[in-house]
Amino acid sequence: MSDIVVAYDFLPKLGGAHTWLYQVYRRWHAPVAVFTTCPDSDPAEAARERAFDAGDHGALTIHRRADRIGELDLLDPRCWRAYAHHRAGIAQLAGAAERQGGGKTVRLHALRAFPEGIAAYLYRLMHPKRSRLVTYAHGEEVLVALTSRQLRYLAKRVYAASDLVIANSENTRQIVQGLCPTARVVCIHPGVDAGAYVRAPEEVRAYRARWRWPPETLVVSVLGRMEPRKNHAAVIRAVSALRAEGLPIALVCGGDGPERAALEALARGLDAGDWIRFTGRVAEEEKALMYAASDLYAMPAIRHGEMIEGFGIVFLEAAAAGLPAVSGNSGGQREAVLDGRTGIVVDGTRIEAVVHAIRALASDPPMRTRMGAAARAWAAEHDWRVVTARTEAAIAELA
Numbered sequence: 001m002s003d004i005v006v007a008y009d010f011l012p013k014l015g016g017a018h019t020w021l022y023q024v025y026r027r028w029h030a031p032v033a034v035f036t037t038c039p040d041s042d043p044a045e046a047a048r049e050r051a052f053d054a055g056d057h058g059a060l061t062i063h064r065r066a067d068r069i070g071e072l073d074l075l076d077p078r079c080w081r082a083y084a085h086h087r088a089g090i091a092q093l094a095g096a097a098e099r100q101g102g103g104k105t106v107r108l109h110a111l112r113a114f115p116e117g118i119a120a121y122l123y124r125l126m127h128p129k130r131s132r133l134v135t136y137a138h139g140e141e142v143l144v145a146l147t148s149r150q151l152r153y154l155a156k157r158v159y160a161a162s163d164l165v166i167a168n169s170e171n172t173r174q175i176v177q178g179l180c181p182t183a184r185v186v187c188i189h190p191g192v193d194a195g196a197y198v199r200a201p202e203e204v205r206a207y208r209a210r211w212r213w214p215p216e217t218l219v220v221s222v223l224g225r226m227e228p229r230k231n232h233a234a235v236i237r238a239v240s241a242l243r244a245e246g247l248p249i250a251l252v253c254g255g256d257g258p259e260r261a262a263l264e265a266l267a268r269g270l271d272a273g274d275w276i277r278f279t280g281r282v283a284e285e286e287k288a289l290m291y292a293a294s295d296l297y298a299m300p301a302i303r304h305g306e307m308i309e310g311f312g313i314v315f316l317e318a319a320a321a322g323l324p325a326v327s328g329n330s331g332g333q334r335e336a337v338l339d340g341r342t343g344i345v346v347d348g349t350r351i352e353a354v355v356h357a358i359r360a361l362a363s364d365p366p367m368r369t370r371m372g373a374a375a376r377a378w379a380a381e382h383d384w385r386v387v388t389a390r391t392e393a394a395i396a397e398l399a
Contacts, residue, residue: 001132002102003032004093006086006120007111008066010036012052014225016313017138020168020190021111026058027388031102032109033093034062035086065089072115074150086119087126094123107132107395110158112141114151117158124161132398135162139172139310139331142179147306152179159183163398166391168311169332186394189335190313191387194380197320199292208293211252211277218249218362221294221323223282223314226257229304231328231348233259233266238298238355240270242362249362250275254282254290291321296361296368298326300348301333312336315343320379324371326357342375 003025009015011022025032039046053062066089069082094106108124108131110117117135124133135158145155159165159180166188167173173187211219220239224230232253239251253263253276260278267276282290291297297318301309308331315325315336327337328348339345344360346353361368 001030001105001107002094002097003028003030003107003109004090004097005032005034005060005109005111006036006090006116007034008037008069008116009111010034010062010064012048016190016311017111017136019313021109021136022057022060023191023193023384024388024391025109026060027384028059029392030059031061031097031100032059033097034060035066035090035093036062036064037066037068038064063089063093066119069115072118072150072154074154083119083122087122090119090123091126105130105132107134110135110162112136112138113155113158114141114145117162118154121158121161133158133162134164134166134395134398135159137165137167137172137176137185139168139175140307142172142175143306143308145179156180159185164395166394169335171332171335172310188387188390188394189382190311190316191382191384192313192316192320192379194320194376194383197288197291197317197379199288199321204289204292207289211250211293213250213275214248216248218247218296219252219294220249220296220298220358220362221252221254221290221318222297222299223254223287223290223317224299225255226253226259226263227304227307228259229301229307229309230257231300231302232263234300234302234348234351234354235298235358236263236267236270236272236276237351238358239275240267240272241351241355242359243272243275245359247359247362249358250277252277252279252290252294254279254287256281287317288321291318291323294318294321294323296325296358297323297343298354298358300326300328300346300354300357301330302328302348303330309333316379316382319375322372322376324361324368324375326354326361338374338378342371342378 108120110120145151165185173185311332325337325343327333337343344357
């Protein structure tokens with residue numbers, strides 16, 4: 001049996017879905033090939049990809065061979081030609097794996113039902129007795145499929161043809177089975193490298209000093225792509241309101257995205273500029289320090305159109321650093337943050353609820369300590385080694 005991951009975008013591009021598959025399959029018990037798109041047309045991004053590919057990725061080997069597909073349109077012959085080409089690329093990798101002793105049967109692991117799952121599905125149709133298909137589900141792509149007859153049809157066909165669908169949360173599992181009741185779906189939460197978020201106290205103090213706030217300042221952090229569903233604006237408004245109450249609180253906003261300029265303007269308009277730091281993109285090695293230098297994490301994500309937070313790996317990262325969290329109640333966040341145990345779950349559309357939750361944690365150090373310890377234990381239960389073992393066990397049942 002040979003294993004091939006089909007993921008059109010792949011690291012070093014950031015994304016929770018890509019991180020999930022990367023962290024699981026780099027720990028796989030056997031070699032895994034990644035079939036992904038050709039190097040980026042931007043020279044700087046292409047250089048980042050080459051540097052990344054040259055690193056150590058455990059069981060993974062990365063093959064950037066797939067041409068990029070434009071708009072997904074069943075009526076466009078160019079779309080089907082591209083997918084036929086991708087199917088042939090997967091066949092080449094399968095043949096190479098067989099020659100190296102991987103066996104005649106290939107097991108495909110598709111990042112999503114579409115666009116990646118379509119190429120995997122076509123290969124499955126061509127080789128029904130010599131292939132298996134595992135498709136991952138993240139939540140928002142299923143909701144997007146429900147808005148289009150074409151996407152609904154494609155997603156349903158891929159899920160129905162999959163030997164197993166792995167959903168990132170119970171919420172996502174229910175959405176998939178609502179679309180395709182015959183699909184075999186299991187919920188396996190994504191994970192975290194639990195040990196990577198522990199830092200020495202002196203290192204944390206030095207990093208925190210870079211923010212140049214008084215020592216007694218309570219620091220809230222949020223890290224994520226700056227887009228409407230992440231709801232950074234609510235956290236900015238909440239911190240501003242709590243400062244107006246006299247609470248010595250500040251906010252670190254990590255990441256970048258289309259809303260950054262608007263969020264920076266919001267902070268200036270609330271006269272909170274001195275108490276909010278926009279860091280821009282945070283390197284992986286710096287992320288742990290950012291969490292460790294903070295006192296609590298807040299990302300009360302909301303549903304925006306069809307976009308939801310399917311689970312939220314960032315909540316586990318913050319938990320691994322011992323931070324209690326404020327999360328939203330849409331999507332799968334309630335499974336990433338245990339209300340009353342590892343943090344507080346709120347309706348992110350209600351600013352007063354966000355203010356109340358942050359105030360409760362900010363003004364009660366014993367509660368922060370208790371929830372932080374529970375959060376760290378919760379993160380340990382989701383260490384990537386544990387998640388990989390759960391995934392291998394679920395897939396092994398297909399045999």
